[in-house]
Amino acid sequence: MDSHAWDARYGATDLVWGTEPNRWVVRETGGLPVGRALDLAAGEGRNGIWLAAGGWRVTAVDFSRVALERGRRLAAALPGEVADRLTWIRADALDHRPEPGGYDLVLIAYLHLPAEQRRSVLAMAADALAPGGTLLVVGHASANLTEGVGGPQDPGVLYSPGDIEADLAGRGLRTERAEHVRRPVTTVDGRVEQAVDTLVRSRRAEPAG
Template sequence: MDSQDWDDRYAASELVWGAEPNRWVVRELAGLTPGHALDLAAGEGRNAIWLAARGWHVTGLDFSAVALERAERLTAELPDEVADRLTWRHGDARALEAPAGGYDLVLVAYLQLPAEDRRTALRRAADALAPGGTLLVVGHDLTNLAEGVGGPQDPAVLFTPDDVLADLAGHGLRTVRAERVHRPVGADPGHREGGTGGRDAIDALVRLERGAA
């Protein structure tokens, strides 16, 4: 999907992914000391807003202008001390240029791209990581097609934990966790969480760290 496709999708409904943060983001990041974070493919901002509420200074980047407009509207409803920690940028994860010093946390959640584009985006994300920083990658796993539910049905944009590790080989990151995780979803075909559908989506989850300087 290109940026216009995503603009159309976001424009067609309110809060495509819901307002609550992704469960794996909460599980993996709740215990980290807040610093400066980058949320790549931030969408409507649910994960970035959650991080900012926990004290992080967050830049949310997405290539859908419609999604970012919605994120801006959500930000306007937040307390000033949270809203002031959020910055929204329109851009492409594959062309990311990190600021000097990098980020203490880079989050890449459900950025589903063909393999070459994914590799480029993930390497850019890794290069944006400051010494001692954390990179968390979460996405629809390839096995979701046969064993799970929801998410893209195109195998070209799905990946596995091993794919992520291969993409980032040689980038000096230590693997903290690389696994498939099951996420209960509702009755809809996307990756909105919760509900009573009794079905699981299968996600690839990879958490890596850069050594301290």
């Protein structure tokens, strides 16, 4: 889907993803020391807003004008210092060039691209990490096609923990967690089923000495 298709999707409903942050983002970043964060493909900003409320200075990047406008409105309704810690940038994740070494956290949540494009975004994300910084990648797993519910049904844009680790090989990061995780999803007929996500958390080494 291009930016116009996503504008249409966001414009067709109130909030596509809701206002609560993703559970894995909360679990994996809640204990990190606050600093500068980059939220790539931020959508309506639920994760970036949550990070900013916790003290992070967040750059939220998305190519959907409608999503970014909605994120700004959500942030404006919160205490002023939260909105002040957020910077919204309209850009495609494939084209955005963040400051090298400029971020203590880079978040990529549910960005699904063909493998070559995914590798390009991950390389840029790794380069954006400061020493000691964390890269968190969360998305619908390839295994979700056969073991879970929801998410894209195109295997070409899904990935496993091993795929992400391979994409990041040679980038100077240490894998801290690489696994499948399951979250409950309520279906349209009211049943609660499990979605399978890929979660990879990596860290750039601190300089020696």
